[in-house]
Amino acid sequence: MADLVKGISLESTRAPIDVWIGTSLGVLKGVCLPTGRATNYLPASITLSQTDKRKEVTVMCWEDESHDALYCGRRDGIVQKFSCQDRLFTAECDCTGGEGQFVGLGKHNEVLITCTDRGSLCYWPLDTDKTERCVGDDVSCMAVSPKAQLQVATGGKENDLKVWDGNKLDQPIFQAKNVKNDKLDLRVPVWVTRLGYTLNSGDQPVIAVGTGHHQLRLYDTRAQRRPVYSTVFGEHPITTLKMSQDGRSYFVGNSAGEMGRVELRTGGVVSRYRGFGGGVRCIEEWGEGEQSLIAATGLDRYLRVYSAHRPKLLHQVYLKLQCSCLLFSNESVKEPNLPEMKSLPETETETVDCESSGDEDQLWNRMETIKDTRNTIKKRSICHVEVKQSKKRKLRTK
Incomplete structure (x- = not known):
């Protein structure tokens, strides 16, 4: 792995942070949901005037299950480590193993995993040199298995779902087969835009796939190469997909600002979450059961938090920058009153309070x-x- 550059500091505040958000200009934002306050975090070597699109945070991941630190993958190929406890950037490394920008980032034990849109899949151990494999041209997404060590899934435009084992990268351990021709006997185009592992997936996982042709598919790698089912969601490309904590459904969003919860077994839409003014870029879930929350960001520069089982808007925070990815903080678990937030009205109306009948007559x-x-x-x-x-x-x- 590339040498780490230590000692990147940052001014920090000690307000509790519930959501970490990566933005289009490389600014890491921490949001406190009860107060609706967003705090900007930048390395000491970079000022706000020096931020640009080349430093955009395209992917994020946690270092481990403790959620004490996270990794930010930038468009220019730099991966930065941020300490959530100390509120500062502690290290960064150059992971430009291939051309293109990051479409996936993950970490298993002491190995950092990156993938670019040009198909360069790299494993970066701390003590040895990197291992690189080309997984095809025009890759749109990469997902890391939550259970199987060093296992990832990739997909893209005319590059169907493939599952790779980091211990043997000679060939994929699973390669999907395209669906049958349509009613006109024409080939169905392939465009995988988002992937999601089920939480109980092992070496032979069950993977949900969203496509650029607004299709939702479920693959059971133990059963067959073709999807178990294929359905549609809206009329626009799928831009984000996130499996639920209970493993019975997954959340999807598209480029038109439509977001819904889809049942895993049948593919039916259970509920819809409204209020977006642009494409949905990232969805994350926190909690279990009736207390679980959904956070989503998009091109309209808002962070929205919903109740997962009842599609009610709980929080809405304007962030001033376009958001590309987010993570729910471990501090949310320590916040006992977080699930008891009051619902916001769906539409804001302006009211006029009249203290007396005389004021009301003057108004008329x-x-x-x-x-x-x-x-x-x-x-x-x-x-x-x-x-x-x-x-x-x-x-x-x-």
Whole structure:
């Protein structure tokens, strides 16, 4: 693995952080949900004026299950480590193992896993050199198995689902087969945009797939190469997919701002989450059972938090920058009153409070009186008809 650059510091505040968000300009934002406050985090060597699209945080992942540190993968190929306890960047490394930007990032034990959109899948051990494998051209996404060590799944445009074992990268351990031709006997195009492992997946996982042709598919690698089912969600490309904590459903979002919860076995949409003004970029879940929460960000620069089982909007925070990815913090677990948030109204209305009847009379007196013009319109239409009839009579007499 590349040498780490130590000692990157950052000003930090000690307010509890519930959600960490990567943005389009490389700024890491920490959001406190009860107060709705967002704090910016940048390395000491970079100021806000120096941020640009080349430093965009495209992928994020936790270092381990303790959630004490996270990794941010930038567009320029740099991976930064951020300590959530100390609120500062502690290290960074150059992981430009191949051309292109990151489409996936993960960590198993002491191995960092990256994948770029040009198909360069790299394993970066701390003590040895990297292992690299080309997984095909035009890769759109990579997902890391939550159970099987060093196992990842990849997919892209005309690059169907493949499952790889990091211990033997000679060939994939599973390669999906395209669905059958459509009713016109035409080949169905392949465009895998998002992947999601079920939480109980082992060496032979069950994987949910979203496509750029608004299709949702479920693959059981133990049973067959073709999907168990294939259905559609909306009419726009799937941009994000996240498996639920209970393993019975998954959450999807598309480029038109539509977000829903899909049942895993049947593919039916159980509930929909509304309010987005642009494409949904990332979805994360926290908690279990009735207390679970859903956080989602998108191109409209808002962070929205919903109740997972009841599609109600609980929190909405404007972040000023376009958001690309997010992670739920471990501090959310330590916040006992977080699931008891009050629901926000779906539409905001402006109300006027009148302290006395006199103020109310003054309010009505200042209003402009609007006259009913329907009678005048009727009179004009009648006169217009009479003029037309008189002209016709004159033409007949002639």
